[in-house]
Amino acid sequence: MARSATTRAPGRPRRSASPSADARFHRRLGEVLGHATEVFCEKGYEGASMRDLSRASGMSLAGLYHYFGSKEHLLYLIQKHTFTTILEKLKTRLDNSAEPEERIRIFILNHLEYFLVNQQGMKVLSHEDEVLKNGLGSEIAAIKREYYRICVGLMDALKRERGLDFSSRTAVMSLFGMMNWIYTWYNPRVDGGAEELARRMGDIFLRGVISGSATRVERARLQARRRQQR
Amino acid sequence: MARSATTRAPGRPRRSASPSADARFHRRLGEVLGHATEVFCEKGYEGASMRDLSRASGMSLAGLYHYFGSKEHLLYLIQKHTFTTILEKLKTRLDNSAEPEERIRIFILNHLEYFLVNQQGMKVLSHEDEVLKNGLGSEIAAIKREYYRICVGLMDALKRERGLDFSSRTAVMSLFGMMNWIYTWYNPRVDGGAEELARRMGDIFLRGVISGSATRVERARLQARRRQQR
DNA sequence: ATTGGATTCGAACGTTCGTTCTAATTAATT
DNA sequence: AATTAATTAGAACGAACGTTCGAATCCAAT
Known part of the structure; x- marks a missing residue:
């Protein structure tokens, strides 16, 4: 028409x-x-x-x-504005560090900080994920993909630096899950601010990824031992 | 009426x-x-x-x-059935082990397995969380609280056994986030089955919690060192 | 003070929503 | 085979939905 x-x-x-x-x-x-x-x-x-x-x-x-133009278009505007803002802030902050672990901690802090300040926007973004159709939806999906790719890049850098071997995809998705789930349980009076939360989650995730994932050699050794125990 | x-x-x-x-x-x-x-x-x-x-x-x-009786009642029936089933299966499985770490791994595997098999039911359960009102909603909330308390109990047992010191609440909520986020990204051809996923996530989470959280004594020492580095 | 576009509104459009009524049909029990 | 209860369907209810229209109002520039 x-x-x-x-x-x-x-x-x-x-x-x-x-x-x-x-x-x-x-x-x-x-x-x-x-x-x-x-x-x-x-x-x-x-x-x-x-x-x-x-x-x-x-x-x-x-x-x-x-x-x-429409209710759907309104949702698009909200999602686009929210996501664009968090992405730009992230890029600025990442420029301040070159060390892989610190850069991942920056990523976590940036995400949580924005999540807690703009809790509503982020909930809409997380929750109303597959609503937008066609062009509108794919544009948001593109921003989301870029955000995801950045995080995978940070993970790969960490692996390279320390000779680790784990699935970047599972790790990143697990991290996103940890962070995005917050809107279901966060209580400022109990759970502290973004910095404290980012440190706690960063600890769990980073130590888990670092000391949990062996190098290829160590992994083979571990599997042999596991086989023996049965 | x-x-x-x-x-x-x-x-x-x-x-x-x-x-x-x-x-x-x-x-x-x-x-x-x-x-x-x-x-x-x-x-x-x-x-x-x-x-x-x-x-x-x-x-x-x-x-x-x-x-x-109504659309809302239908949602209640679905949520109750799904949640009751996963809880019962969990209780049965937990009886097979007394070791804290293994019990946590059982929890993770049980959750993921049910999540992947009944992906639809679990998505409805996670996604349509605050829809039910009054009596119906509080009944579901009670089941959910029991499930949560069990997981906190597993965490406390681990801390007791190994003399660790971390926030059980943050840890459990992070774990739930990792697991519940799956429905947004899981692809069976890329991400493997429940056992593999449960092992990977269990590794990240458990190693993170164990080696990431120091005992009280170690924590004080670490903080002193951090202060010195500035 | 007047003009012209930007903004806002009341009222209504046609559609779809959750739900209910009554009656017909099916299955189980005597 | 007759009776009774359980199950299903057709049609409609009023309410709420997203959206649109033409007219009124506001505001900035002349």
Whole structure:
């Protein structure tokens, strides 16, 4: 279905006459996105109605559609903004270190810090994973893949440096699981801040990966011993 | 709202005239639960409509309501069945060992095995966590709490045996995260079976917890050294 | 003060939602 | 074979869903 030439597509590739109007649009969109994030976090994407969003942001139902084309497009905007932000911050921080173990600890801290500060956004990002379809979904998936690849790279660097041998994939996925599960149990009064949590999880994960994975030679020796014990 | 004496409450506290009818009811309910689990897993609880369930189970919309009182009650039945099963199997298996580390490995294997075989049910259980309200929700929460307490107990036993000092809560939650995150990435052709996965994760987690957490004495020594390095 | 685009709104669209009513059909027991 | 209870289906209920439309209102630039 082609769009008529007189009506602009609602939502994003925005081109306005005045720059101040553009700024206003962007600011207002940000507010709406914030409220929407809150509601999606509380009730889930499917569970939250457009009327819920209207109530939360104090704007009429029709008014919302001035800022995005559809509910799905709104979810895309939230996910993209959240993920882009965490990725950029990570890249900046990683530039400050060259040592593999420290770089992994930076990764963990960055992830947890952002997770705890923007708990709502991250819950929406984790929880509403397979909702977006087609182009929108694949764009988010691409950002996610880059984030994942960076972490695998950190893991490979550690293995190279210390001559370790373990599955980077399982390790990274286990680490992501540890960190992303937080939104189901975190309680600031019991569990401390991001630094403390990052140190604890970093300890478990890194010591586990380092002292748990033998070199190839040692692994063969261990397996022989295990076979003998039966 | 009181129920009339002539109509029985649909769904559960079932009392039939004949035992064979009871058996039939139970079998049919099981089939419906199976199909519903599949649909909930694919589309999510909110995203799946009663008409989707009707189509998937080959039964009319109204027919479904003979077996449960509401959509929420259906989710409760699925979660209860899934969780009860995994808990019972765990208890049986734990009786076969008294050694702390081995018992933790049993826990991990039991969890992963059930997770991979009943991937759909476990995804529904993990994903649709805060949907149930009031009595139904608190009953599921109680089962979950028991499961959690068992794992904390295993952790405390390990600490006692080896004189370790770490946060059982953080450790258990990290472990749950590692395991429960699987449904987002598991691929049987790449990641092997439950035993292999359980061994890998068990290695990371156990070695991490054991060699990562010092005794109280060692911890003080380490902190002093860290302070000196700055 | 006026103009023109950006923004917001009330009201309604057609669709789908979870649920329920009544009646028909099936299976088990006498 | 007759009776009774358990099971299924067709059709519809009101409510809520995402979305759209045309008109009103606001705001910045002239």
